[in-house]
Amino acid sequence: MPILVIAEHENGAIAPATLNTVAAAAKIGGDIHVLVAGQNAGAVGEAAAKIAGVAKVLVADNAAYAHQLPENVAPLVAELASGYSHVLAAATSNGKNILPRVAAQLDVDQISEIISVESADTFKRPIYAGNAIATVQSSAAIKVITVRATGFDAVAAEGGSAAVESVSAAHDAGKSSFVSEELAKSDRPELTAAKIVVSGGRGMQNGDNFKHLYALADKLGAAVGASRAAVDAGFVPNDMQVGQTGKIVAPQLYIAVGISGAIQHLAGMKDSKVIVAINKDEEAPIFQVADYGLVADLFEAVPELEKLV
Amino acid sequence: MKVLVAVKRVVDYNVKVRVKADNSGVDLANVKMSMNPFCEIAVEEAVRLKEKGVATEIVVVSIGPTTAQEQLRTALALGADRAILVESADELTSLAVAKLLKAVVDKEQPQLVILGKQAIDSDNNQTGQMLAALSGYAQGTFASKVEVSGDKVAVTREIDGGLQTVSLSLPAIVTTDLRLNEPRYASLPNIMKAKKKPLEVLTPDALGVSTSSTNKTLKVEAPAARSAGIKVKSVAELVEKLKNEAKVI
Numbered sequence: 001m002p003i004l005v006i007a008e009h010e011n012g013a014i015a016p017a018t019l020n021t022v023a024a025a026a027k028i029g030g031d032i033h034v035l036v037a038g039q040n041a042g043a044v045g046e047a048a049a050k051i052a053g054v055a056k057v058l059v060a061d062n063a064a065y066a067h068q069l070p071e072n073v074a075p076l077v078a079e080l081a082s083g084y085s086h087v088l089a090a091a092t093s094n095g096k097n098i099l100p101r102v103a104a105q106l107d108v109d110q111i112s113e114i115i116s117v118e119s120a121d122t123f124k125r126p127i128y129a130g131n132a133i134a135t136v137q138s139s140a141a142i143k144v145i146t147v148r149a150t151g152f153d154a155v156a157a158e159g160g161s162a163a164v165e166s167v168s169a170a171h172d173a174g175k176s177s178f179v180s181e182e183l184a185k186s187d188r189p190e191l192t193a194a195k196i197v198v199s200g201g202r203g204m205q206n207g208d209n210f211k212h213l214y215a216l217a218d219k220l221g222a223a224v225g226a227s228r229a230a231v232d233a234g235f236v237p238n239d240m241q242v243g244q245t246g247k248i249v250a251p252q253l254y255i256a257v258g259i260s261g262a263i264q265h266l267a268g269m270k271d272s273k274v275i276v277a278i279n280k281d282e283e284a285p286i287f288q289v290a291d292y293g294l295v296a297d298l299f300e301a302v303p304e305l306e307k308l309v
Numbered sequence: 310m311k312v313l314v315a316v317k318r319v320v321d322y323n324v325k326v327r328v329k330a331d332n333s334g335v336d337l338a339n340v341k342m343s344m345n346p347f348c349e350i351a352v353e354e355a356v357r358l359k360e361k362g363v364a365t366e367i368v369v370v371s372i373g374p375t376t377a378q379e380q381l382r383t384a385l386a387l388g389a390d391r392a393i394l395v396e397s398a399d400e401l402t403s404l405a406v407a408k409l410l411k412a413v414v415d416k417e418q419p420q421l422v423i424l425g426k427q428a429i430d431s432d433n434n435q436t437g438q439m440l441a442a443l444s445g446y447a448q449g450t451f452a453s454k455v456e457v458s459g460d461k462v463a464v465t466r467e468i469d470g471g472l473q474t475v476s477l478s479l480p481a482i483v484t485t486d487l488r489l490n491e492p493r494y495a496s497l498p499n500i501m502k503a504k505k506k507p508l509e510v511l512t513p514d515a516l517g518v519s520t521s522s523t524n525k526t527l528k529v530e531a532p533a534a535r536s537a538g539i540k541v542k543s544v545a546e547l548v549e550k551l552k553n554e555a556k557v558i
Contacts, residue, residue, distance in 0.1 A: 010470070069475065070438065071447050093468040097450050100403070100438035109402045109524040112433045122527065127432050128326045132335050133530050140523035175447035175478045179463060183471040192469075196558070220558060228487070238453075238488060239471050244429070245487055247469070253557040263325060270535065274555045276547065282540075291538040291555065294547050304544040309551075309558055 001085035002031035002055065006077060006098070008090050009036065009044045014051070016193045017090035017147075019154035022051055024147040025088050026155065027117040031055040034162070035080065037073050039066035045164050052156040057164045064172035067181075068094050071173040074101035079169055081106055081142050085120070091146040091248075099146050108140035113248075115151030129244045130267035149192060150250035150271060184237045188214075191240065194223035196253045199242055199269070200235070201227035203258020203279065203298055207235040212299070213257060216306045225249065225269075227259045243268035258298050261286030278302065310420035310457075310479075312355045312364040315410055316348035316384055318377040319430045332528040335430075344380045347425025349387075350485040353492040354455060355423055356388035363457050366390050368417055372409050374398055378508060385503035386495035392508040393417075397520065403431070405513075405520035407439035412516035414444055419480065421462065426451050426484040437484035447477035451486040 003025045008015035018034075025032045034048045037060040045059035058080065064072040077098065081087050087102060089095035091113045103110035114123040115133075122137045123145065191197065198217045200210055210224070217224045225242040226235065242249055244267040254272035259265060261277070261284055269275070270289055277290035278301050287293040294301060320326055321341040329336045344352075358364040369389040371377040374396070381392035395409050414422060427434035441448035449455070449464030453472065456463045457479070465474045467486045495503075513520050541547045551558045 067473070067475075070441075070450075074442060093451060093466075096434050097438065097448075100435035101442040101448065103435070104404060104407060104439035104442035107404075109404045109522055110433075110435050110439075111524065112435060126532070127529070128320070128335055128430055129432065130532060131326050132328050133532050135527040135530070137525045137527050138523055139525070173447070175481075177476045179474040179476050181468075181471070181473045232488075237471070238467060239469065244432070245427075253551070253555070264322070270532075274551070274557050275535075275538070276551070287538075287540070289535050289538075291535075292547055292550055293538060293540045294544065295540065296544070301544050305548065308544060308548040 001083065002033050003028055003086040003088060004080060004084040005032060005034045006087070006089040006095065007034050007036045007044065007048050008092055008094055009038060012043050014044060014047045014157065015092070016154060016190065017092050017149040019051065019157055020149035020152045021088050021090045021147045022053060023152040023155045024114065024117060025086070026053050028086055028120050030085060033058060035060065035077065037065040037068070037076055039063050049162040049164050050158050050160050052159040054160050054162040057162050058167045059164060060167040060169065062170045064170055067178040068098065069176050069178065070098045070101045071176045072171050073098050074105060075171040075173070076169055077102045078105040080167070084142060086143045086145060088145050088147055091148050095146050099144060103144040106142055106144065108142060108144055109138065110144045110146070111136050111138060112146050113148040114145055115148050129263050130270065131263065148248060150248055184239050188217060189221065189223045191223045191225055191242070191247050192249055195251050196220045196222035197225050197249050197251045198222045198255045198257065199225035199227065199259060200230055200257050201259030202229035202233060204230060204235055210236055212302045216302055219306055219309055227265050256286050256290070257302060259286055260284045261289065310364055311366045311368065311417065312358060313414065313417055313419035313422045314351050314355045314367060314369045314384065314389065315422070315424045316352065316369055316371050316380050317345045317428045318342050318371065318373050318380045319345045319428055322346055322429055328529055328531045332530055334529050342376070344383055345425050345428045347427060347485050349492040350487070350489050351423040351425050352384045352387050352389060353490045354485060357490065358457065359388065368393065368419065370395065370410065370413050372397060372401065372406050381508055382503050383495060385506045386500045387493060391506055394508065394510045395513060395516065396510055397513055399520065401520050402522045402524055403433045403435035404439055405522060406436050407443055408518045409513060409516060410440045411443040412518050414440070421457070421480065422482045424482070424484045426486055437482050441482040447481045449475060449477050449481060449483045452483050453486050453488045455483055455489070
C-alpha cells in the first residue's frame with residue numbers, strides 16, 4: 001500500500017521539512033502520496049508534484065483547512081488514511097499538533113520523531129532528551145509517524161512529475177477558529193535548515209550583545225539560535241530556542257557561545273557535524289561534546305572570529 | 310468551572326539517565342523522580358485560573374504506579390482541590406493514557422483540561438492531542454497564554470515561526486509550553502494541608518479501558534558518543550582548524 005505524507009507549507013511554499021519527510025517515506029518503500037491541505041493550496045500542490053519520488057499529490061483546498069487547525073485537518077487525514085500503510089508528517093509544530101489527533105481517531109499508537117527507518121514497521125527514536133535511543137516496532141495496520149527532519153537527508157525539490165488530484169472532502173468541526181499570528185521576521189536562513197548555526201546563551205548577558213552573533217552569522221551565512229536561558233532571560237524571542245523543547249538542529253557547524261551545555265540544550269544540537277564552543281568556564285559541560293573548544297571571553301573572541309572568517 | 314489537570318511522575322530533569330546493560334530500557338532504580346516540568350506549569354495555570362475566579366474546582370489526575378501519589382500530593386500542595394490516581398504498574402503508551410483520561414473526563418465533566426506539552430521521559434508530545442480527539446474537544450497545544458472568556462478560551466500557541474492565537478469552544482484541551490508561567494513552590498503548611506485532601510484511586514479495569522498497545526519497544530541503546538575534541542589556544546587557530554581540518558567554513 002502507498003504511504004501518505006502530510007505536506008508542511010506556509011505562505012504558498014512547501015516547507016523544507018517536507019522534503020526530509022518524503023526521504024523517510026522513501027526508506028520505508030512504496031508509492032509516496034503527498035497531501036496538501038489548506039486554503040488556496042493549488043500552487044503548493046503544483047510544487048509538491050515536483051518533489052523527487054512523489055507519485056501522487058492530493059490537494060484539499062478548503063477555507064476550513066486554512067491555518068491547519070487540527071480539529072478540521074485531522075478528520076480529513078483520518079478519512080484518507082484507510083488507503084495507506086503509513087501516514088507521515090514532519091515533527092514540526094504543525095505535525096506534532098495534528099498527527100496524534102489522527103492516530104487517536106484511527107485508534108493506533110503514534111511513533112514520534114523517528115531518526116531512522118530500520119524496516120517498514122521498525123523505527124529508531126530518541127527518548128530522555130536524546131540520552132537513549134529506542135527501537136520501536138509497530139503492529140498497527142496504519143502506522144502513524146512523525147519524522148525528525150535532521151535524521152534524514154532531504155530529497156530534491158525538483159525533478160518529479162506527480163499527478164495532482166483534488167480531494168473534495170470538507171471537514172469543519174466548528175470548534176476552533178484562527179485569531180491572529182505574530183511571526184518573527186528574519187533575513188537569515190531558517191534555523192532548522194541552516195548549514196551553520198551560531199547560538200548564544202546566558203553568557204551573552206543581554207539582548208543587545210546578540211549583535212555580535214548576528215554580525216558573525218551574516219559573515220558565515222549562518223542562522224542564529226539561543227539556549228533556553230537566553231530566551232527565558234528575554235534576550236531573544238523563543239522561536240530561536242535550540243533544545244529538547246525548542247528546535248532540533250543538525251548543521252555542518254554549530255558554534256555555541258556563552259552556553260554551558262545543559263542536557264536539554266545538547267538534545268537539540270548534539271548531532272551537528274562539527275561543534276565549536278566558546279566559553280570562559282573551562283569546566284563547562286559543552287566542552288565534552290565540542291570538537292573545538294576555545295576558553296576565552298566571548299566579547300573578545302567573537303569580534304575577532306568575525307574579522308578572521 | 311471545573312479544571313482537570315493531568316500530571317506525570319518522571320525521572321527528575323536534572324538526572325543524567327543511563328541505559329541498562331541488557332538494552333531493555335533506562336535504569337530508573339534509585340533515581341530521583343519528580344513531577345514532569347510541563348505538568349508543573351499545567352498545575353500552576355489551573356491554580357492561577359482559580360485565583361482569578363475563573364476556575365471553581367481543580368481536579369488533578371495521574372496515571373501510573375502507586376508512587377505517583379507523591380506527585381499528586383505535590384499538586385494538592387500547590388493548590389489543587391482533590392486528586393485521582395489511575396493505578397497501573399505497566400508502562401502505558403500515550404494512546405492508553407489518553408483513553409484512561411477520556412474515561413476520567415467523562416466522569417468528571419471538566420470545562421477545561423490542562424496537560425503538559427510533552428513528558429521528558431518518552432518525549433512523545435501526543436497525549437493532549439489524543440485526548441482531544443477521543444473526547445471530540447478542540448485543542449490548544451504548546452500554549453504560552455490562556456484566556457477564558459464566556460464559553461470560549463483564547464490560546465496563544467508557540468509555533469515554529471513565532472506565535473499563533475486560536476479561539477476554542479469550551480470544553481477544550483490545552484497543553485502547556487515552557488513560557489506559559491513560572492510554577493510556584495509548595496509551602497510547608499500547604500504540604501501538610503495537602504495530606505488531608507481527598508485522593509481517589511481507580512484502576513483501568515474499573516474504568517473499563519483496555520491499555521493494549523500497537524507499539525513494542527525492541528531495545529533501548531545509548532546514543533553514539535562523540536569523539537573527544539581538542540581545545541584550541543586562539544581564535545586564529547580555531548579559524549585555521551575550521552578551514553583546513555574540518556573544512557566547514
